[in-house]
Amino acid sequence: MTATRTAGAARVPLPRLLARTCAAEWTRLWTVRTSWWFLLAAAVVLVGLGTVAGVESAGDPAQSGGDPVWAGVTVFVMPAQFALFGLALTAVTSDHATGGIVPALQWTPRRGVLLLARAGVAVATATAAGVVLVLASALAAHTAHPDLTLPVGEGLDALGTVALVVAAGAALGAGLGFLLRSTAGALVAVFLLVLVLPLVLPQFGLAWATSVAEALPGSGAAYLLFGGELPGMSRASSVTVLLAWAAGALLLGWLRLSRSDVR
Amino acid sequence: MIAVRGLTKRYGTVLAVDDLTFDVEPGKVTGFLGPNGAGKSTTMRAVLGLDRPTAGTALVNGRPYAALDEPLREVGALLDPGAVHPGRTGRAHLRIAARTNGLPLRRVDEVVEQAGLGAAARRRIGGYSLGMRQRLGIAAALLGDPGVLLFDEPVNGLDLDGVRWIRGLLRRLADEGRTVLVSSHLLSEVEQTAERLVVVGRGRLVADTTTEELLRGLGGRRVRVRCVRPDLLAPALRRRGATVEEVGDAELQVQGLSAEDVGEVADSVRVPLHHLSDVQQSLEEAYLALTAGSVEFAGQDPVPTGADR
Numbered sequence A: 001m002t003a004t005r006t007a008g009a010a011r012v013p014l015p016r017l018l019a020r021t022c023a024a025e026w027t028r029l030w031t032v033r034t035s036w037w038f039l040l041a042a043a044v045v046l047v048g049l050g051t052v053a054g055v056e057s058a059g060d061p062a063q064s065g066g067d068p069v070w071a072g073v074t075v076f077v078m079p080a081q082f083a084l085f086g087l088a089l090t091a092v093t094s095d096h097a098t099g100g101i102v103p104a105l106q107w108t109p110r111r112g113v114l115l116l117a118r119a120g121v122a123v124a125t126a127t128a129a130g131v132v133l134v135l136a137s138a139l140a141a142h143t144a145h146p147d148l149t150l151p152v153g154e155g156l157d158a159l160g161t162v163a164l165v166v167a168a169g170a171a172l173g174a175g176l177g178f179l180l181r182s183t184a185g186a187l188v189a190v191f192l193l194v195l196v197l198p199l200v201l202p203q204f205g206l207a208w209a210t211s212v213a214e215a216l217p218g219s220g221a222a223y224l225l226f227g228g229e230l231p232g233m234s235r236a237s238s239v240t241v242l243l244a245w246a247a248g249a250l251l252l253g254w255l256r257l258s259r260s261d262v263r
Numbered sequence B: 001m002i003a004v005r006g007l008t009k010r011y012g013t014v015l016a017v018d019d020l021t022f023d024v025e026p027g028k029v030t031g032f033l034g035p036n037g038a039g040k041s042t043t044m045r046a047v048l049g050l051d052r053p054t055a056g057t058a059l060v061n062g063r064p065y066a067a068l069d070e071p072l073r074e075v076g077a078l079l080d081p082g083a084v085h086p087g088r089t090g091r092a093h094l095r096i097a098a099r100t101n102g103l104p105l106r107r108v109d110e111v112v113e114q115a116g117l118g119a120a121a122r123r124r125i126g127g128y129s130l131g132m133r134q135r136l137g138i139a140a141a142l143l144g145d146p147g148v149l150l151f152d153e154p155v156n157g158l159d160l161d162g163v164r165w166i167r168g169l170l171r172r173l174a175d176e177g178r179t180v181l182v183s184s185h186l187l188s189e190v191e192q193t194a195e196r197l198v199v200v201g202r203g204r205l206v207a208d209t210t211t212e213e214l215l216r217g218l219g220g221r222r223v224r225v226r227c228v229r230p231d232l233l234a235p236a237l238r239r240r241g242a243t244v245e246e247v248g249d250a251e252l253q254v255q256g257l258s259a260e261d262v263g264e265v266a267d268s269v270r271v272p273l274h275h276l277s278d279v280q281q282s283l284e285e286a287y288l289a290l291t292a293g294s295v296e297f298a299g300q301d302p303v304p305t306g307a308d309r
């Protein structure tokens, strides 16, 4: 029995190995309550704010109607994104907090495969949830005030922007999770980079502080979501900033996971 | 088959494992013994690729664990049973394990049954007792029907029934031809199940031998006996070749005879016994004896002595 068993350790093609690990990560994600809470929080914020916006504009005689709903609802991603980042981030950190990383690496000893699957599933889930919930938010606004229009072209643009912002932020969260291994630490870091520092730094009125703020992921996200005009920033620069932060965090997370002992 | 070669692991200033070399062979239970902090868990973690060795290698079936695509089909391991996400049910935990290694989900039900987890498998792990977590860890280790099994202190926290169950399981797994390595800090815990013993102390190999030999090296098994007439019994035992030592009021410690022999001798001189028992030798004692130079292993190089016996 042992002879046949030890004769050949089966090689599994990498795509199949990744697919299996992703399936396992998917099960991991939805068999803990935290994920559902984060998803619920994002849904409440987006659908709730969408409904409120619709009701408000219906009651406002100054609003002539015929305005597209999209510009309004993408702004709601600004608060809601943190719940989605939390979802992605805890998908990574909860194993380190509970010791579940030990069996996880026992079952998937190739750490690159584990990182790819874990980050991939977390980011894809957060992104898909973001897009679906923004769509739901727009429909809620439209239902509350049917004069608000839902132009398809603009809608696709808006959903694309939301997908980009949420995917980059979720990847940042996952990367920081792998790097810091602590839920609280990674959450604080995400809040600082995405919310606090981009707001606070420009207040000093110092040129360098403002430049630093513009290079933070929160500024890029705000630029894209608010669709406003800011001196010194463009769509291209915002996208670059977001992707660079996401890639950088994942790289640092990979360095820690691949090099260190795990417990 | 597990092959550890020159394994060294340093945590900062702590040398947890120091140039350790030994093999674990199939078809037997091998006990991995050493006092607290001797480096047993560290060695197992290195075998499983969780800790990176500072030097040396640890191979399973000739390959590093981290290179295995489907490790559960080759190696099952129980480390810290508490290292699991408490929010999942036992079944969800096992289902994830099965997914990662491409194992059929019916194996989950089979190992739940085998590990005696029963209805608890549908409850959250956070509510499990230590014994149930132990069983869950064992279920996960058995999931892929592996040929190599590692258990780190599996009887820790188990009740008598659980201990007996683990002992039977270990024996059965070895009898099926599997390689079984089980760690403990108490010799008494593994001496009935393990045929071979790898003993470590302060990260170094102290002995690699059979259980019989180790006990003999310690001066054989000892028996304690209490009776009303030790003055009669002691000479009778000595006539049978035993070494007898008075250890207390009307109590003797006998070396060189089994408890059965002592009982017969007592009967032959018509001394009623009040107490008769085997002395449990703790590994701490064995370890001290082995390193104190008071037994035959003293002065031997810490190299595997088992292969040529």
Ligand SMILES: Nc1ncnc2c1ncn2[C@@H]1O[C@H](COP(=O)(O)OP(=O)(O)OP(=O)(O)O)[C@@H](O)[C@H]1O
Pocket (backbone or CB within 6 Å): B011, B012, B014, B015, B016, B017, B034, B035, B036, B037, B038, B039, B040, B041, B042, B043, B184, B185
């Ligand atoms: N992550 C770590 N950082 C620093 N020192 C460590 C670490 N892990 C283990 N050690 C040290 O390495 C030594 C060996 O520890 P290990 O856990 O392997 O011992 P053990 O034989 O399993 O002991 P026990 O019987 O108590 O489980 C100990 O001195 C321990 O303090």
Ligand SMILES: [Mg+2]
Pocket (backbone or CB within 6 Å): B040, B041, B042, B152
């Ligand atoms: Mg230990």
